[in-house]
Every structure is written in C-alpha cells, then in structure tokens.
Amino acid sequence: MPCASLPTDGGSMHDHATDTFDVATLVPGFRPPPQPDPADASLPGAAARLAAADARMRHWRYPADGPLVPGSDRHADASCRMFRETFNPYRPAVLDWPVLAPAIRARIVALPIWDIAVQTEGKARLRMAAYAGTLDEPGMRDALALNAWEEQRHKEVLSRMAAAYGIELAPEPAPPLPRDREWAYLVTGYSECIDSFFAFGLFELARRSGLFPPALVDTFEPVMQEECRHILFFANWAAWHRARLPFRRRVRFEARVAAVWCFLAWERIGLARAVDPRGGAREPDNNFTLHGAQSVADDGIRLRDLVALCLEENDRRFAGYDERLLRPATMPRLARLVLRFVLRFVPRFVPRPSRPFGRRR
Ligand SMILES: [Fe+2]
Numbered sequence: 192m193p194c195a196s197l198p199t200d201g202g203s204m205h206d207h208a209t210d211t212f213d214v215a216t217l218v219p220g221f222r223p224p225p226q227p228d229p230a231d232a233s234l235p236g237a238a239a240r241l242a243a244a245d246a247r248m249r250h251w252r253y254p255a256d257g258p259l260v261p262g263s264d265r266h267a268d269a270s271c272r273m274f275r276e277t278f279n280p281y282r283p284a285v286l287d288w289p290v291l292a293p294a295i296r297a298r299i300v301a302l303p304i305w306d307i308a309v310q311t312e313g314k315a316r317l318r319m320a321a322y323a324g325t326l327d328e329p330g331m332r333d334a335l336a337l338n339a340w341e342e343q344r345h346k347e348v349l350s351r352m353a354a355a356y357g358i359e360l361a362p363e364p365a366p367p368l369p370r371d372r373e374w375a376y377l378v379t380g381y382s383e384c385i386d387s388f389f390a391f392g393l394f395e396l397a398r399r400s401g402l403f404p405p406a407l408v409d410t411f412e413p414v415m416q417e418e419c420r421h422i423l424f425f426a427n428w429a430a431w432h433r434a435r436l437p438f439r440r441r442v443r444f445e446a447r448v449a450a451v452w453c454f455l456a457w458e459r460i461g462l463a464r465a466v467d468p469r470g471g472a473r474e475p476d477n478n479f480t481l482h483g484a485q486s487v488a489d490d491g492i493r494l495r496d497l498v499a500l501c502l503e504e505n506d507r508r509f510a511g512y513d514e515r516l517l518r519p520a521t522m523p524r525l526a527r528l529v530l531r532f533v534l535r536f537v538p539r540f541v542p543r544p545s546r547p548f549g550r551r552r
C-alpha cells in the first residue's frame with residue numbers, strides 16, 4: 192500500500208523538495224534532530240561552527256577501552272552512539288547553489304541520473320523508517336530512524352539542486368510500503384554499500400577533473416560522508432543482528448543476505464545491459480558507475496585506475512571512525528580481487544562518451 196505520508200501524484204520540482212514524508216508515522220515517537228536556526232549563518236563564528244560540525248562528522252571514537260564484540264550491548268551502544276554523535280546539522284534550505292557557467296550547467300542538467308537519484312533516496316527513507324518501526328531495541332530503532340530522516344534530507348538536497356539549475360524531475364509515484372520490511376532494508380543497505388563504494392571514487396574523480404566547480408563539489412561533500420556513516424552503521428547493525436540470532440534464524444538470515452546479493456548483482460547486470468552504447472536519450476537508470484565515470488572525466492579513465500581510486504577513497508572516508516567498528520567488507524574485497532586478477536591487462540574500459548549523453552528532452 193502507498194505510504195500515506197508521501198505525495199501520490201509526483202508533481203512539480205517544488206513538490207519534490209517539500210514533500211511531507213514524516214519518519215514518525217512509521218517510527219512512533221521519533222523526533223527530528225535539532226537543527227540550527229538559518230539566521231545563525233550570519234552570526235559571528237558561523238564558519239567555525241560549521242567546520243567543527245564537519246570535523247565531528249568525520250572523526251569518532253567510543254570512549255571505553257576494550258573490544259566491541261559483535262552482538263554485545265557495547266557493540267550496539269557504540270554503533271548507535273557513532274551514528275548519533277556524528278550527525279551533521281546542515282540545512283538543505285540554506286545550502287549555496289553556485290552560479291554555473293552555461294556549459295557546465297548544461298552538462299549537469301544532461302546527466303541521466305537525477306530522477307533515479309531522487310527516487311532512490313525516497314525509497315531508502317521509506318524502507319529504513321519501515322524497518323526501524325519493527326525494532327524493539329531503542330538505540331538501534333532511533334539510529335535507523337535518524338538514518339531514514341537523513342535520506343529524506345538527501346532527497347531534499349537533490350530536489351533543491353534540481354530546482355536551482357532547472358533540472359526537470361519526472362513525476363514520482365509514491366513507493367509502496369514494503370511488505371517484507373527486513374528484506375527491503377537489507378536490499379537498501381547492501382545497495383548503499385555498492386553504490387557508495389563507487390560514488391566515493393567518482394566524487395573524487397569529479398573533484399580532480401575540475402569539470403564541476405569546487406563550490407558545487409563542496410556542497411555535496413557532507414552528503415557523501417553521510418553515506419559513509421550510513422553504510423558503517425549498516426555493517427555494524429548487520430553484524431550485531433546476526434550475532435544475536437539463534438541458529439535456525441541465523442541460517443535463514445544468511446540465506447536472505449545471499450539472496451539479496453544475488454538480486455543486486457542481477458539488477459546491476461540487467462541495468463548494465465540496458466545501457467545505450469551510443470549515448471543517446473534513454474530511460475533513466477542507476478548505472479551510476481559507468482555513466483558517472485564518463486561524465487566526470489572528460490578523457491575517460493582506465494577502469495583499474497577508477498577501481499583503485501574507489502578503494503583509496505573508501506579507506507580515507509572510513510579512517511576517522513573507531514577502528515573497532517566493522518567496515519563494509521564485500522565491495523573493497525571484490526575490488527582488490529578484480530584489481531589483482533582481472534584488470535591487470537585492461538588498458539581502458541570507461542571511454543570518453545562519443546557525444547553528450549542523456550539528452551533529456
Ligand atoms: Fe542517501
């Protein structure tokens with residue numbers, strides 16, 4: 192059934208930025224975290240406060256010594272405290288959207304990722320809130336509800352950016368409330384692990400290429416780091432959850448996790464096949480990696496260099512968090528394997544697009 196708190200008719204760019212989703216409808220008692228008054232931005236010391244919040248978001252350590260054994264109360268406490276205490280209170284409504292040169296603006300508008308990006312955030316917030324509502328452990332429930340709220344904020348950031356640059360978003364059907372909430376959360380969580388791994392590298396590639404203005408890259412930097420926190424929390428929730436399950440339920444859970452990975456692999460291979468190699472107009476898809484690399488590096492990039500950059504950025508983004516917390520491991524492991532055995536002799540795999548792709552109209 193559609194979630195009652197979502198708009199049902201898609202509608203305009205304005206609707207995308209201000210839709211009325213409320214995490215508390217699925218997680219009773221959830222309160223949005225306090226955010227600074229927009230007027231504070233003009234007060235003395237505002238820049239220092241922003242910098243401090245940014246640093247807090249990237250560095251965190253559990254105050255007690257000793258191991259964080261997966262499944263233990265300390266492990267749950269550390270995972271939830273990390274998530275809560277690294278919260279960055281930025282407000283999407285006051286983010287600066289720099290004025291872009293016409294060619295750069297056209298390039299950004301033409302990227303075929305905006306619809307799927309906004310819709311993915313919408314789906315993530317719903318699935319996370321839906322699963323959070325089923326959890327009994329208050330710390331985990333609150334952390335996951337906050338995660339859902341942050342996905343809502345990502346959606347707002349993207350929608351406001353679309354409005355600022357004239358990106359026309361497709362009408363968005365209200366995603367249905369998942370019937371199997373654990374499955375939906377697992378799909379979203381592992382999906383974020385895959386997408387964030389590549390997004391970290393692509394984001395750095397965009398920064399280095401200079402094709403996107405530094406001010407715009409800076410505006411998105413907190414969003415990127417938030418995804419790092421999200422998958423850090425997810426990896427620790429999964430380890431905590433599986434360690435507490437009795438044997439039979441544990442076996443069932445592991446089978447579900449394996450099925451989720453198969454589903455995600457199938458989904459991504461299917462999407463890769465759907466790519467139009469001529470780069471012409473097509474339906475939006477979420478093959479961020481291939482399209483992203485083509486879009487952020489004018490001269491193309493060797494696939495092995497891209498994978499190496501993703502690994503490097505993945506390590507850098509996680510480096511500031513307590514090393515006793517678990518990190519998402521599958522994508523980095525796969526990437527190292529691929530670098531070692533598959534891509535040694537592949538010269539170039541992500542080519543320069545033959546023409547600007549993703550024409551929208
Ligand atoms: Fe997100």
Ligand SMILES: [Fe+2]
Binds near residue numbers: 383417421
């Ligand atoms: Fe996320």
